[in-house]
Amino acid sequence: MGDLKTDWMREQRKKLGLSQQDLANQLQLQGLEVSRSSVSNWENGTFNPPLENHDFRYALSKSLKLSVAEILSLSGFETSDELSEDAIRAAVIVDQIPPNKRKMALGILEQILKEG
Numbered sequence: 001m002g003d004l005k006t007d008w009m010r011e012q013r014k015k016l017g018l019s020q021q022d023l024a025n026q027l028q029l030q031g032l033e034v035s036r037s038s039v040s041n042w043e044n045g046t047f048n049p050p051l052e053n054h055d056f057r058y059a060l061s062k063s064l065k066l067s068v069a070e071i072l073s074l075s076g077f078e079t080s081d082e083l084s085e086d087a088i089r090a091a092v093i094v095d096q097i098p099p100n101k102r103k104m105a106l107g108i109l110e111q112i113l114k115e116g
Helices: 009-016 020-030 036-044 054-064 068-074 087-094 099-115
Strands: none
Touching: 009 020, 009 054, 009 087, 020 036, 020 054, 036 054, 054 068, 054 087, 068 087
């Protein structure tokens, strides 16, 4: 059995008027291999959704119209209340950059920080 909070997923899906199959289809259109039974298993807590996967987090965020930070918080991950809106925005942007370009983007941000 999964150990993440997942009740929010069903609530948000229903709020958007999506069936489990609709959500699975949306995730498939974004390149993920997801079935209706996968969505059911996540919502019932049988299995954890693969939130450690960047592509999955981004696709789920887009499909459920929530930020990645909101999804992680709703799933029970601790998020810092001390981050500014700009810091959260930067994190969301970096999280959406393709993995092969993320290191470059972080390097640019670090260089800006050094130059002060």
